Amino acid sequence: MIARRHPFDGRRRLRGSSRARMMLLPAALFFLTGFFGDAAHLLTFWAAGLLIIASSWLTREGLRAGLAYDTRTIARRPALPRKLMAAGATGLGLAVGTVQQGPVLALLMGVAGAALHVASFGVDPLRDKGEGLDASRVARAVDEAESYLNEITTRIEALGDPALSGRVAGFVATARGLFRRVEDDPRDLPGARRYLGVYLMGARDATVAFADLSAQRADGDARRDYVALLSDLETDFANRTSVLLQNDRADLDLEISVLRDRLTREERGRA
Structure with a gap:
């Protein structure tokens, strides 16, 4: 998904x-x-x-x-x-x-x-968005993740390969979908921290290595491996976003069930 x-x-x-x-x-x-x-x-x-x-x-x-x-x-x-x-x-x-x-x-x-x-x-934003310690942690994590995405995009665009740039843009869009999910609910940060840090750092390092190689000579195998890596990462990020959404649904179902049980007990007590 x-x-x-x-x-x-x-x-x-x-x-x-x-x-x-x-x-x-x-x-x-x-x-x-x-x-x-x-x-x-x-x-x-x-x-x-x-x-x-x-x-x-x-x-x-x-x-x-x-x-x-x-x-x-x-x-x-x-x-x-x-x-x-x-x-x-x-x-x-x-x-x-x-x-x-x-x-x-x-x-x-x-x-x-x-x-x-x-x-x-106009003028620059003068205050942070979001409040509290969790919001600050999310902002720092997303800032770091965005820096990796920006470097990935810059290195690939420098190669002048529109098809590859479009593929990277698709991965970036999927990754940012997870960012927005974490921003909407900072409680999701622990479950997504690896994706915002370790995984994107690895993607950045792989991109730098691929871009340096491509700047020296064309390598079809390296390009296919890099595109496959992007596909795997995009799937992982999409799955993590889906899991977080499903967890929210499960939490909602649990809250509704608890509320129904409470209402039932109150009705019996009044009877």
Whole structure:
């Protein structure tokens, strides 16, 4: 039984990523404008362009971190407030780029640029999702598991094999189905800890070895073995998710049975 694909799994397009890339246009203008002046003029405008480029990169990273946070039931806030840092870099870049027009205009442009960035892209999550010790443990375990999945995906995509990348995406979706299951009920963490840690670490190591070999030469046998490993792992993860769901059903049936027995005894006592 294959776990139900989570609606946020796969290659969902980041909202705002195209706008973040459009920030490279003013950076290019700053670079070009820098050539029309002396050395100080060049350095000033190139510094402004570099700050805008840094802001664009931080914005995209902040959007990715925000999407990962939004799609999880239990999550820790991003360690770095990337979007806020990007807003600051945007404001500073605009201020540096207009400082030759006067400090007042530079200050106004900097404040306006930072404010517009916040209005356009928002701010980073500022608090953890979920409460209590169990939620913290689940968040750490899922963060570790996600890091393994991200490394697996990155190494395989670098090979430029669309069919293999799609196969890995299917395994990643199934694995994340188990993650979501554990997040929904932290009591399931002990039964899934091996899958979130040991098994995915092994999958990551196997992926690194396969990717290194494939970068040197094509090996059909190694590719088949790797795909077979993914299939086995996908089945294991799907089965574990199914077991956890069945355990919940058994717990519910037990609670209903106990409740019925209690009601029956109360009815007899009143009679």
